[in-house]
Amino acid sequence: MEKRKLSGKIILKLAGAFFALAYLGFCLYAGMTGKFPNMHETEHIMHFSEIKNWVGGGMSAILVAALCINSALNDWKIQKENRKFLFPSFLTIFLLLSFLPLLDAYLDTGWIGIVLYAGIAAFIFGIAWLPQHLNQRIARRLLRDEPMSGKQQVQIIDWIHFYPVKKLLVFGVWGFGVVLVLRGIWVMAAGEIEVDQAFSLFLLGTAALVAAFFQKMKRYICTPYRNIPVLNQLLSKNQLEHLLDGEKFEPMSFEDAAMKQYLDIYRSQNWMLIGGKLLSKKLALRVTLDRSGSNTFLNVLYLNGMTAKAKVELEIRGNRYQEFTSVLKELTGCEGALQLHGKEEQLKQKFASFFPEQTSDRERLAVFLSQDVTQIRQEYIQTFSHLADHRKKKRSRQE
DSSP: OOOOOOOHHHHHHHHHHHHHHHHHHHHHHHHHHOOOGGGGOEEEETTTEEEEHHHHHHHHHHHHHHHHHHHHHHHTTOTTTSOOOHHHHHHHHHHHHHHHHHHHHHTTTOHHHHHHHHHHHHHHHHHHHHHHHHHHHHHGGGGOSSOOOHHHHHHHHHHTTTHHHHHHHHHHHHHHHHHHHHHHHHHHHHTOSOOOHHHHHHHHHHHHHHHHTHHHHHHHHHSSOTTSTTHHHHSOHHHHHHHTTTOOOEEOOOSSHHHHHHOOOEEOSSEEEETTEEEETTTEEEEEEEEETTEEEEEEEETTSOEEEEEESSOOOHHHHHHHHHHHHHHHOOOSOOOOTTOHHHHHHHHHHTOTTOOSHHHHHHHHHTSOOHHHHHHHHHHHHHHHHHHHHHHHHHO
């Protein structure tokens, strides 16, 4: 790995962060001890609110320190090699900023209020950070020596990104909107509240949102095992569970330090688990990579023309890409270039031609995934590699 050096600019930014944090400590000391009367004077902000000098100074110090540290990390190229912690970092800054005005308010009630806020902040902070560590721990449960049924393995995979909890939250938010609408109608009918224009608009707006998001909410909740892209749209819950019966997962190893730390990729005879997404080795034909910031997105083209997507929270470039090709070869099972651009519809028709007796995509997939597909995959590779070779020869003749 490239050795990092501390330049003068980075040292200057870290020094700025240090002095900002030192000033933050001074503001907290002044606020909690009551000393330095000028720090307790209030200032008007934007003509509609007021804030004490120690609170405003502390909030400014937090923002300056956050900007300096973030800029120093970018210059030091840490964020480009490690995971992207944008949301937890933003939440941390928000909690620190909100702590100061709440501390000012809670000083009148004593330390009980401060402890209460600290507990709430720790809980929210844990929600933001813990999933990134729990994802790996949950995925590693697939490596247990004891035999597991397909249902148990699929349920573990579904929990990697906490989809059961997310479904409950989505339904809870939508259900809360329904309760608001029903309660509004009840109080209007009973005459318990005076109906004005603002209340009517709020009720109509909430009802419109509840109706508009019903189908999306239903689709999100009713789709089984959301960590199995594409297949969860066509196969039933029982079919997905049955497909993993007898599978035994093992981890893929890497030499690169960052890949070794952040890429938990597992393989079995017929499946690969990448970024918490379960991908079929029987169906996978081509993989393309899209890089965005510190993440890499995988677009896996299946034999039936559909595309499954996965994400790894690491930038795959250069030497890492050379090492990552072992993952791509393991997933697709082919090394040569295939002419597949814009061939999704042709792939779908070819896939259907192998199963003339089945009339739906669900039936074709179920039959395909339950049998040995070596011959079918070889025919695919032969057909589309022939197209690629033909295109190369044509380009060569033109040149």
